[in-house]
Amino acid sequence: MIVAESTVGAFLESAVRTATPLALAALGETLVERAGVINLGLEGVILAGALGALAGAGAGGVWIGFASGAAAGVVVAAIFALFVVVLRADQIITGTAITLLALGTTGTLYRALYGTTGAALGIPTSPSLPLPILARLPWLGGALFDQPPITYLTYALIPMLWYWTYHTHGGLALRAVGENPAAAEAAGISSRAVRTGALLVGGALGGLAGATLVVAQAGTFVEGMSAGRGFVAIAIVVLGRWHVLGVAVAALLFGGASALQFLAQALGLAVPYQLFLALPHVLTLIALAGVAGRVRAPAALGRGDATAADR
Amino acid sequence: MNDGQSSSTRVAPWRAEPTAGSLLRRAIPWISLAGIVVGGAAVLRLAGFDVARAGGALWSSAFGSWYALTSATLVRATPLVLTGLAVAIAFRAGVWNIGAEGQLLAGATAAAAVGLYWGPALGHAAPILELLAGAIAGAAWAWVPAVLRARFHVLEVISTIMMNFVAANGVGYLVRGPLQEPLHIYPQSPALSDVAQLPHVLPASRLHVGFPLAVIACMAAWWVTRYTAVGFRARTVGANPDAAAVAGEIDVVRTTTRVFIASGALAGLAGAIELTGVTLALYENLSPGYGYTAIAVALLARLDALGVIVAGILFGALEAGATGMQRDAGVPAVAANVVEALVILLLLATTALRPRASTAIADTSPAPTATDADA
Numbered sequence: 001m002i003v004a005e006s007t008v009g010a011f012l013e014s015a016v017r018t019a020t021p022l023a024l025a026a027l028g029e030t031l032v033e034r035a036g037v038i039n040l041g042l043e044g045v046i047l048a049g050a051l052g053a054l055a056g057a058g059a060g061g062v063w064i065g066f067a068s069g070a071a072a073g074v075v076v077a078a079i080f081a082l083f084v085v086v087l088r089a090d091q092i093i094t095g096t097a098i099t100l101l102a103l104g105t106t107g108t109l110y111r112a113l114y115g116t117t118g119a120a121l122g123i124p125t126s127p128s129l130p131l132p133i134l135a136r137l138p139w140l141g142g143a144l145f146d147q148p149p150i151t152y153l154t155y156a157l158i159p160m161l162w163y164w165t166y167h168t169h170g171g172l173a174l175r176a177v178g179e180n181p182a183a184a185e186a187a188g189i190s191s192r193a194v195r196t197g198a199l200l201v202g203g204a205l206g207g208l209a210g211a212t213l214v215v216a217q218a219g220t221f222v223e224g225m226s227a228g229r230g231f232v233a234i235a236i237v238v239l240g241r242w243h244v245l246g247v248a249v250a251a252l253l254f255g256g257a258s259a260l261q262f263l264a265q266a267l268g269l270a271v272p273y274q275l276f277l278a279l280p281h282v283l284t285l286i287a288l289a290g291v292a293g294r295v296r297a298p299a300a301l302g303r304g305d306a307t308a309a310d311r
Numbered sequence: 312m313n314d315g316q317s318s319s320t321r322v323a324p325w326r327a328e329p330t331a332g333s334l335l336r337r338a339i340p341w342i343s344l345a346g347i348v349v350g351g352a353a354v355l356r357l358a359g360f361d362v363a364r365a366g367g368a369l370w371s372s373a374f375g376s377w378y379a380l381t382s383a384t385l386v387r388a389t390p391l392v393l394t395g396l397a398v399a400i401a402f403r404a405g406v407w408n409i410g411a412e413g414q415l416l417a418g419a420t421a422a423a424a425v426g427l428y429w430g431p432a433l434g435h436a437a438p439i440l441e442l443l444a445g446a447i448a449g450a451a452w453a454w455v456p457a458v459l460r461a462r463f464h465v466l467e468v469i470s471t472i473m474m475n476f477v478a479a480n481g482v483g484y485l486v487r488g489p490l491q492e493p494l495h496i497y498p499q500s501p502a503l504s505d506v507a508q509l510p511h512v513l514p515a516s517r518l519h520v521g522f523p524l525a526v527i528a529c530m531a532a533w534w535v536t537r538y539t540a541v542g543f544r545a546r547t548v549g550a551n552p553d554a555a556a557v558a559g560e561i562d563v564v565r566t567t568t569r570v571f572i573a574s575g576a577l578a579g580l581a582g583a584i585e586l587t588g589v590t591l592a593l594y595e596n597l598s599p600g601y602g603y604t605a606i607a608v609a610l611l612a613r614l615d616a617l618g619v620i621v622a623g624i625l626f627g628a629l630e631a632g633a634t635g636m637q638r639d640a641g642v643p644a645v646a647a648n649v650v651e652a653l654v655i656l657l658l659l660a661t662t663a664l665r666p667r668a669s670t671a672i673a674d675t676s677p678a679p680t681a682t683d684a685d686a
Contacts, residue, residue, distance in 0.1 A: 038468060040409075089659035092407050092468055096606050097655035104648030111643045112358035223645060228479075231472045238469055272488055278480035281473040285455070288465045302466060 011256075011263040012143030017217070019255025020151045021046070021209035023248055025233035026240070027154075027161055028205030030247045033237055034165065035198035036178040036191075036300035040095025041080045042206050043230025044102025049073040049210025051106040054221040055113070057123040057214070065123070065215045066150065066208060073207015074200050076102055081199040085192050091302055099230065107223040126150065126216040148216040150208070157205075162244040174198060178298035206230070239284040242298060254280045343657040344611070344625075347650055355642060365640035372635025373628035382517035383634075386589060388627025390415065390601045392525040393581035395608030395619045395626075396532055401574035403536070403614045404545040405552060406567050410456060410471025411578040412602025413478035414449040418579025419586040420482055421448030423490060423500050423593040426586075430507030437507040442524075442583045449579015450572045452478065457571035461564045467571070475602070483595050490593055499594035509588035521584035526620055528577065533616035545570050578602065604630075607651040610658055626651065 025046055032039050039045070052072025057065025080098050083089040126148045134145035165171040173194055176184040181191040209229065214221055236254055240247030257280045261273030356362045373384050394411045401408035422441040430437045456474055459465035483498070485491075490500040509519040536542035547555040548566045555561040581601065590597050608626050612618030633647035 038466075040468070083656065083659055087660060092409065093606065093610065093655060094659060096409065096603060097652045097659070099652075100603065100607070100648045101652030101656070104645045104650075104652060107643045107645035108355075108358070108649065111641070112360070223643070228476065231476070234469065235473055235476070272484045274480040274484035274487070277483075278477045281476045281480075285459070285470060285473050285477075288470060289459055289463050297466060297469075302468065 007263065007266045009142050010266065011259050012140065013146065014262050015252060015256040015259035016143055016147060016151060017255070018258045019251045020147070020154050020216070021212040022229060022233055022236060022254055023154050023251035024150075024157075024212065025206045025209035025230060026236040026247050026251050027157060027244065028202035028209075029233050029237050030240070030242060030244055031161070031165070031174065031198045032202040033242055033301055034178045034298055035174050035195045036181060036298050036302075037084060037195050037199060038091055038095070038234070038302050039077070039080055039199065039202060040092060040234070041076065041098030041102070041230075042095075042202075042233055043226055043228065044099040045073045045076045045080075045203050045206035046210040046213070046226040046230050046233075047099075047102045047106045047224070048076040049207030050214045050225055051110060051210075051221055052207060053211030053214040054110075054123060056211075057125075062124050062126045062215055066126075066211045069211025069214070070204040070207040073203040073205070073210065075203075077199045077203020077206065080203075081196045085195050085199070103224055106221075110221055110223060123215070123219065125219045148212075150212050150216050158244060158248045165244055175298075178300055181300055206233075209233070235281055235284045238297075239280065239287055241287075250280075253283075339658070339661055343661065344650075344654055347653045347657065351646070351650055351653075355646070360642050361640050365636045365642045368635040368639035369629075369632035372638075373632035378516065379631070381513055383631035384624065384628040385522050386517050386519070386627075387631045388624045389519075389521045389525050389588070390581040390585045390598070391604055391608050391626050391630075392522075392620055392623030393528060393584065394578050394601050394605035395612065395623050396525075396529050396616060397574040397577035397581070398605045399609035399612060399614045399616060399619050400532055400536070400545070400577070401570060402609060403549045404567055404570040405549040406457075406460075406571045406574065407466075407468045408453065408456075408471055408571060408574050409468060409606065410453065410474045410602070411574070411581075411605045412598060412600065413471065413475035414452045414575040414578035415582035415585070415598055415602050416475075416478040416482050417452035418445030418449040418582030419590075419597055420478075420485060420490075420582075420593060421445050421579070422583035422586045423503070426503045426507035427490065427500060430504050434506055438509050438520075438587055441507065441587050442580060445583020445586070446576040446580040449582065450576040452579065453571050453575020457568045457575075460571070461568045479595070482593065482597070486594055492592075497594075500592045502592045503587060507587065508591060509584065517589075519584070519588035521588045524584065525581075525623070528580070529616045529620050536616060541569075578605075599630075604651055607655050610655055 025042060029039060029042055049069040049072050053065040053069030056068025076098060079101075080094060083094040084091050128146050128148050129152075130142075131145040131152070135141050137145070165174065173184065173189045176187070176189060177191045177194045184191055184194075210226065213225060213229075218225065232254060233251075236250045237247055239253070240250035257276045260276040264271050264273060264276075352362050352366065355365060372379055374380055394415060397411050397414070398408065421444040425441045425444040426437060429440070433440055452474060453471075456465070456467045456470035459470050460467045486498045486500055491497075492499060492501040509521055511517065511519050512523060536546060544555070544559075544561050544566045547559055547561060548563050548570075552563045555566075556563050582598070585597065585601075586593060604626060608619060608622045611622040611625070629647050629650060630644075633642075633644040636642045636646070637644040
């Protein structure tokens with residue numbers, strides 16, 4: 001991490017860094033929820049991505065690390081999809097089980113693969129890559145454009161996902177399945193295929209989020225290192241009103257709330273940072289209650305199947 | 312759509328059939344569990360762990376002695392039984408309360424505040440008032456998502472997650488602020504004085520009165536569910552909210568709200584008992600995820616209040632044993648989570664496969680008749 005010129009710069013840089021894995025996971029979960037599925041196993045997806053990235057980066061370098069993190073996320077999401085889409089098991093119970101499963105499996109595997117000491121492993125990490133000219137811009141330059149490449153990928157993903165969701169047939173099918181799977185089926189869209197697809201893409205992005213924690217931030221794996229980020233990502237999706245651009249802004253807000261503690265420290269303020277951490281969740285609850293404007297979840301969110309849609 | 316009530320209520324697919332099903336069906340969870348334990352041992356062996364030693368450590372730490380049984384297993388089971396009961400009654404009424412963790416923390420915090428500020432003044436009444444405060448705080452913590460659901464149709468799955476974060480961060484703040492120990496070194500509250508602690512039920516054991524309380528709570532909940540009008544309404548709403556509203560003239564929203572708050576009170580009580588009986592001080596990682604394990608407990612018990620006692624003790628033994636396993640055989644204690652998760656997934660798979668044949672026709676037709684509940 002390069003020392004920023006000003007306190008504000010350091011705060012913004014840290015906000016964007018914290019927001020990157022949150023945004024990746026939340027963007028994936030946005031697609032999943034727009035298809036009418038809520039994946040509470042996202043926490044487990046991120047954890048699997050983190051351990052996958054550790055193994056991959058150790059074996060083949062940074063980019064193999066990201067790829068294997070994404071692959072591990074896809075595997076966990078596929079288990080979730082098997083239960084929820086194929087077996088039509090309850091989404092909430094399955095999600096909770098998947099998170100427990102990933103927490104236990106990654107903890108045990110890590111111990112089995114890397115010994116009881118859990119010593120820091122020398123894996124290659126992804127340092128920040130200042131973009132020419134842009135990184136020198138005043139105020140925001142250092143914060144936005146002196147970041148690891150995965151952050152730039154996240155920037156690129158936001159408009160791409162937005163365009164795909166709102167301006168392509170695929171995006172329309174996704175939203176149709178999330179609002180009214182029965183109608184979507186009648187129009188010839190396979191709600192199962194759409195939901196499975198959304199879950200797998202969401203798994204890849206969640207896995208990338210876990211890989212970001214390991215390869216671009218911590219440089220190692222710690223048991224349970226996702227530390228609730230999967231659930232935070234679900235909150236971000238809600239605060240972002242299930243809209244790709246809103247979710248991107250909400251991720252930055254949650255990242256900023258975490259970064260406020262560094263700002264408070266730098267300014268010598270004795271404000272308890274836990275209050276900052278709780279604030280975005282309270283905001284989300286208020287937003288849900290409709291005080292901050294109309295917020296509506298996809299109509300079929302959390303519902304089992306097409307037949308339950310118009311109940 | 313009858314004024315949107317049905318949109319916020321979902322059918323609980325996991326209710327236990329009151330009409331005693333076949334013996335085999337009731338045995339499925341336990342057979343699954345045995346299979347998972349055997350399979351888990353095989354996997355651990357492949358991973359290079361000393362399975363015999365791990366198994367021995369697990370058994371001796373959970374059941375190996377009178378002390379292990381009472382001071383490790385039953386003490387660990389107490390919060391699992393109470394939170395498991397909280398989840399079971401909620402799920403059975405179609406309330407997806409996954410906020411037992413936050414409600415537990417709220418209960419522990421309230422009990423700590425009462426005990427620290429007024430414990431010495433209250434004398435022997437202190438434990439009772441601490442537990443009462445804990446139950447009220449848990450109920451209050453559940454009241455927020457309950458109202459959000461009743462008035463704004465907010466999915467409680469999402470809102471309870473957020474309440475969990477607010478509770479965890481709230482405890483983090485309190486143990487570094489108003490409730491921090493006087494030296495301001497550690498992020499925890501001072502310990503409760505002797506009178507403010509829960510009395511122990513057995514000499515030379517850590518088992519406190521919280522365990523019998525949890526068992527009584529389960530028996531009371533079983534009786535209420537089975538033999539009272541309140542219990543009937545809750546079951547009916549969980550089984551089919553639309554039928555409950557139309558045929559039974561049951562106020563679905565009022566029923567689910569009350570069950571939600573009762574569920575929170577039980578989880579809050581679990582937190583108060585854990586604080587006054589075990590940890591004796593408030594700190595951040597007071598709960599190793601009891602509120603989440605509770606979901607596994609409730610499902611293994613098939614959402615039956617009496618079954619929760621057995622399932623809670625079993626998972627209490629598993630977690631107590633896992634601690635010993637980590638100490639003696641180097642198998643990480645989180646391996647217990649794998650067992651819990653596989654129990655849930657196996658139960659989901661076995662019940663999901665069962666009603667498929669009967670709903671296969673409804674599967675292809677868009678008619679809004681079938682639900683994902685087992686018939």
